[in-house]
Amino acid sequence: xxxxxxxxxxxxxxxxxxxxxxxxxxxxxxxxxxxxxxxxxxxxxxxxxxxxxxxxxxxxxxxxxxxxxxxxxxxxxxxxxxxxxxxxxxxxxxxxxxxxxxxxxxxxxxxxxxxxxxxxxxxxxxxxxxxxxxxxxxxxxxxxxxxxxxxxxxxxxxxxxxxxxxxxxxxxxxxxxxxxxxxxxxxxxxxxxxxxxxxxxxxxxxxxxxxxxxxxxxxxxxxxxxxxxxxx
Amino acid sequence: xxxxxxxxxxxxxxxxxxxxxxxxxxxxxxxxxxxxxxxxxxxxxxxxxxxxxxxxxxxxxxxxxxxxxxxxxxxxxxxxxxxxxxxxxxxxxxxxxxxxxxxxxxxxxxxxxxxxxxxxxxxxxxxxxxxxxxxxxxxxxxxxxxxxxxxxxxxxxxxxxxxxxxxxxxxxxxxxxxxxxxxxxxxxxxxxxxxxxxxxxxxxxxxxxxxxxxxxxxxxxxxxxxxxxxxx
DNA sequence: GGCTTTGTCTACCATTTGGTAAAGAAGTTG
DNA sequence: CAACTTCTTTACCAAATGGTAGACAAAGCC
Numbered sequence: 219x220x221x222x223x224x225x226x227x228x229x230x231x232x233x234x235x236x237x238x239x240x241x242x243x244x245x246x247x248x249x250x251x252x253x254x255x256x257x258x259x260x261x262x263x264x265x266x267x268x269x270x271x272x273x274x275x276x277x278x279x280x281x282x283x284x285x286x287x288x289x290x291x292x293x294x295x296x297x298x299x300x301x302x303x304x305x306x307x308x309x310x311x312x313x314x315x316x317x318x319x320x321x322x323x324x325x326x327x328x329x330x331x332x333x334x335x336x337x338x339x340x341x342x343x344x345x346x347x348x349x350x351x352x353x354x355x356x357x358x359x360x361x362x363x364x365x366x367x368x369x370x371x372x373x374x375x376x377x378x379x380x381x382x383x384x385x386x387x388x389x390x391x392x393x394x395x396x397x398x399x400x401x402x403x404x405x406x407x408x409x410x411x412x413x414x415x416x417x418x419x420x421x422x423x424x425x426x427x428x429x430x431x432x433x434x435x436x437x438x439x440x441x442x443x444x445x446x447x448x449x450x
Numbered sequence: 451x452x453x454x455x456x457x458x459x460x461x462x463x464x465x466x467x468x469x470x471x472x473x474x475x476x477x478x479x480x481x482x483x484x485x486x487x488x489x490x491x492x493x494x495x496x497x498x499x500x501x502x503x504x505x506x507x508x509x510x511x512x513x514x515x516x517x518x519x520x521x522x523x524x525x526x527x528x529x530x531x532x533x534x535x536x537x538x539x540x541x542x543x544x545x546x547x548x549x550x551x552x553x554x555x556x557x558x559x560x561x562x563x564x565x566x567x568x569x570x571x572x573x574x575x576x577x578x579x580x581x582x583x584x585x586x587x588x589x590x591x592x593x594x595x596x597x598x599x600x601x602x603x604x605x606x607x608x609x610x611x612x613x614x615x616x617x618x619x620x621x622x623x624x625x626x627x628x629x630x631x632x633x634x635x636x637x638x639x640x641x642x643x644x645x646x647x648x649x650x651x652x653x654x655x656x657x658x659x660x661x662x663x664x665x666x667x668x669x670x671x672x673x674x675x676x677x678x679x680x681x682x
Numbered sequence: 683g684g685c686t687t688t689g690t691c692t693a694c695c696a697t698t699t700g701g702t703a704a705a706g707a708a709g710t711t712g
Numbered sequence: 713c714a715a716c717t718t719c720t721t722t723a724c725c726a727a728a729t730g731g732t733a734g735a736c737a738a739a740g741c742c
Contacts, residue, residue, distance in 0.1 A: 241473040372608025410642030
């Protein structure tokens with residue numbers, strides 16, 4: 219990441235906006251965490267909202283770049299869905315703030331959300347068109363593409379950012395759990411969307427199974443001790 | 451809802467916490483919207499956090515009551531999933547604040563989330579056990595029950611509360627759109643989870659989706675004491 | 683009537699917030 | 713060196729925030 223002051227501020231702001239929320243982040247606390255004075259922040263960004271805007275702009279760029287690259291590497295058909303999902307999960311491990319910010323901005327609404335929306339719109343359009351094409355080709359079950367996209371978005375983002383709900387379900391937010399969640403999301407999406415399940419038996423469901431095996435050999439739902447009793 | 455001061459405060463707080471968020475809701479603005487003084491709020495609730503707690507307690511109770519009733523009326527098997535989803539969508543139309551609060555509390559984390567979690571835990575346990583039983587009975591595709599639950603939760607809540615994402619997708623947050631979304635969610639979940647044994651007596655899933663005759667005939671008189679029209 | 687309880691209010695207050703003004707400090711350039 | 717630009721700081725500030733203390737009115741109770 220950047221070494222310049224502005225970049226350091228953006229990093230800290232991104233982290234705090236994502237984890238604590240925009241309103242709950244004060245310029246002072248941000249400054250303290252960076253060991254600078256609040257006025258330095260206000261020198262680089264005229265006010266708090268401008269800071270948020272800058273964070274959104276940079277993050278949206280990074281986000282779409284990551285997804286674009288994943289798509290560029292990916293093949294066609296279902297592979298593309300998988301590539302995107304994997305990218306998001308990788309991001310959840312490597313830079314969860316980006317996804318946290320996405321969630322926060324969606325909560326904040328306009329004008330913040332408008333900017334994020336605009337930046338990610340090309341990807342949304344591509345995804346929408348892709349889903350429709352897949353349906354037309356008979357490789358996916360037919361649904362309203364936009365709503366399907368929202369369902370996929372919600373599921374993946376939920377699996378990755380809904381820490382409290384995960385906790386409520388007795389799922390710890392560890393790296394190992396993340397891998398399991400990824401496998402499950404892919405399996406779930408596959409059974410929800412794919413139509414070709416009968417024809418190509420072994421090729422497609424590949425990586426998900428591979429990574430899952432990597433977690434632990436004997437994990438067949440032993441359900442040790444408590445099912446769920448997280449009442450901390 | 452209640453006519454007492456405490457109840458009116460709870461109503462307004464619920465609405466504002468859900469729509470604007472906890473931090474963005476000031477006791478003063480709340481008081482203004484109720485045409486009372488801030489100190490009256492602090493008379494009934496010792497501090498802001500206690501107010502949030504009370505809102506959560508009441509809302510969690512209402513929420514679980516609604517779901518319990520829906521489950522009590524519902525039959526078995528897939529019908530139960532449908533009943534719950536329908537309940538949530540009905541709630542989204544009739545009292546969206548409850549779902550908004552759920553989302554907000556999940557964002558806030560402990561201690562708020564802990565309370566909500568505790569209150570809804572029985573339902574979570576039932577749901578989890580139910581899903582597992584359905585899988586064991588071979589009526590549902592096998593997945594990790596808790597993660598499946600999270601996926602369902604995320605999808606439904608997303609469809610209902612992610613206003614900004616909906617807007618980004620070109621989906622207007624109207625009542626008509628809500629009905630479409632409900633149909634789509636049910637169809638999606640159906641194709642994702644159900645193992646169709648080919649002996650479905652009630653026709654294809656799409657039909658069953660539209661069965662519910664909407665609650666058109668009689669609206670229950672005048673709205674019971676508006677739940678905060680706007681806040682300064 | 684007096685006395686206490688209950689509920690709402692006015693009057694303050696300490697802190698925090700985002701933000702302004704302007705003074706250094708540290709180069710860069712003429 | 714002096715002027716200028718770039719960056720960071722100190723010194724303030726007005727508004728808003730959550731919260732305390734206590735006056736005041738209306739009941740209920742003896």
